[in-house]
Amino acid sequence: xxxxxxxxxxxxxxxxxxxxxxxxxxxxxxxxxxxxxxxxxxxxxxxxxxxxxxxxxxxxxxxxxxxxxxxxxxxxxxxxxxxxxxxxxxxxxxxxxxxxxxxxxxxxxxxxxxxxxxxxxxxxxxxxxxxxxxxxxxxxxxxxxxxxxxxxxxxxxxxxxxxxxxxxxxxxx
Amino acid sequence: xxxxxxxxxxxxxxxxxxxxxxxxxxxxxxxxxxxxxxxxxxxxxxxxxxxxxxxxxxxxxxxxxxxxxxxxxxxxxxxxxxxxxxxxxxxxxxxxxxxxxxxxxxxxxxxxxxxxxxxxxxxxxxxxxxxxxxxxxxxxxxxxxxxxxxxxxxxxxxxxxxxxxxxxxxxxxxxxx
Numbered sequence: 335x336x337x338x339x340x341x342x343x344x345x346x347x348x349x350x351x352x353x354x355x356x357x358x359x360x361x362x363x364x365x366x367x368x369x370x371x372x373x374x375x376x377x378x379x380x381x382x383x384x385x386x387x388x389x390x391x392x393x394x395x396x397x398x399x400x401x402x403x404x405x406x407x408x409x410x411x412x413x414x415x416x417x418x419x420x421x422x423x424x425x426x427x428x429x430x431x432x433x434x435x436x437x438x439x440x441x442x443x444x445x446x447x448x449x450x451x452x453x454x455x456x457x458x459x460x461x462x463x464x465x466x467x468x469x470x471x472x473x474x475x476x477x478x479x480x481x482x483x484x485x486x487x488x489x490x491x492x493x494x495x496x497x498x499x500x501x502x503x504x505x506x507x
Numbered sequence: 508x509x510x511x512x513x514x515x516x517x518x519x520x521x522x523x524x525x526x527x528x529x530x531x532x533x534x535x536x537x538x539x540x541x542x543x544x545x546x547x548x549x550x551x552x553x554x555x556x557x558x559x560x561x562x563x564x565x566x567x568x569x570x571x572x573x574x575x576x577x578x579x580x581x582x583x584x585x586x587x588x589x590x591x592x593x594x595x596x597x598x599x600x601x602x603x604x605x606x607x608x609x610x611x612x613x614x615x616x617x618x619x620x621x622x623x624x625x626x627x628x629x630x631x632x633x634x635x636x637x638x639x640x641x642x643x644x645x646x647x648x649x650x651x652x653x654x655x656x657x658x659x660x661x662x663x664x665x666x667x668x669x670x671x672x673x674x675x676x677x678x679x680x681x682x683x684x
Binding site for chain 2: 427428456
């Protein structure tokens, strides 16, 4: 009960703070900002629970008492947070599959031709904004007219390359 | 009698390890499943793993099946499903994400790549062809006389949900508005 209750309360507080901040100003590096907000709330929340433990109990509320209970709350919150953050880039950027499906849906009942898709969904829409995102996220940098990987970019992409090679799969995209 | 087991804290993580192992093994070596089906199989294996471990805890450690046990089990299921969702997205990102592909192309090119060189290797035409093929294979769209129509409306529903989320979070329906 403690894990479900306090984990959910902290997660909802983090979501609320995220929404409020986004209404005021959307940060340039959104994923980094989300990590700071969510884990900031988690840290302050767990510290508050620990410090006010006897006060919470005096109100007949359940208070975590032991390290395993705090760790379980941490795990619960972190799993929900990671789930939200991994979904977020799909909200931030327009997915080509979803764009295609929406355009086809709008063309009902006449259908949508392939050539029209190529005309509407160009490199300027699908590729160049993603290159800019990678520069903003400091995964790549520009050296003259060439883009190169930063250390962060190398470490990040190697996870995926290793996994795809383990499954003997080709490059995705 | 105990009301809490230390093993219960790590049940969801153990289940995730079982999930990943079964998924990789089944895709690579045994059943030659498609990627998506292997992910589902891994999820089911991890799910059963949770119940097996909880059964072990109850049967050998003499923990009561009381409210506390039930709530911890529910919390573990939520943790496992969230982590599995993360893993599913990790697999999906490797399969479809443009940023990952661009990074991979740059990783293969020690001298770096200009925009034109990136586009030679990976461009909008490739993306559209692959997406159309995937959407047709999964029945999300159908092709008739060279024109495309909506088939199964699952992707359309997901698209509409994402657009709503964009409106709530970003105040616009598209990144290009």
